[in-house]
Amino acid sequence: MKREPGIIACVLLAGVLAGCGGGGTESVLDAQAMAQLREVLSKEPRLPDGFTVKPEQAWRMPFGQADGNCRAVLEPAGGQAPSQALTAQAAVSYQGDGLGEQAGVGLARYADGEAATHLGDLAEAMTECHAVRASGGTDLRLRELPLEEAGDEAVGARLRGRLNGYPYALDIVLSRVGDTLVSVVHTGMNDVDSGRTRKVVEAAVSMVSA
Secondary structure: OOOOHHHHHHHHHHHHHHOOOOOOOOOOOOHHHHHHHHHHHOOOOOOOOOOOOOOEOOOOOOOOOOOHHHHHHHHHHHOOOOOOOEEEEEEEEEEOOOOOOEEEEEEEEEOOOHHHHHHHHHHHHHHHOOEEEEOOOEEEEEEEOOOOOOOOEEEEEEEEEEEOOEEEEEEEEEEEEOOEEEEEEEEEEOOOOHHHHHHHHHHHHHHHHO
């Protein structure tokens, strides 16, 4: 089966970085877990109509400044999930056909039940992330994102406002499937459709659950 070089490089890099984690359970690279994540992200996800199925480079936050809580919530979708007990990680993105539409998917696998612990910590950080503001006309306010069932447990939020002076929207959903943290962002100019966000999350969760 053909695998995207970018995916492989991302997983390898994430594994190396995981070894630099701090206290708590040591982060140890697991070759089998890495191979499984590579296999997961080599499949064509059941994304909503209009999305490309070919994965691209990991999503990156389009703003350089954000408080610690907001960064903690957003970084996992770009392949920078919490490192404690991390055994493997990968992140990709998919382009949609809406104006500025993009979906980012990050997968992080943990040992010793730490996936649930990290999701709890991220849920708490989400409650403390109220807004993202930066010079140049960036002012995004966090709002509640109603969620349907996603994985074993999930939390979500939406950012709405202006990015560099232009209307911008971002939905973020963090869920857990067993020992894997699944992070999804769905972005667009003007607005993003919550129904499409739900379908992107379903696709990401199904990739891990299959």
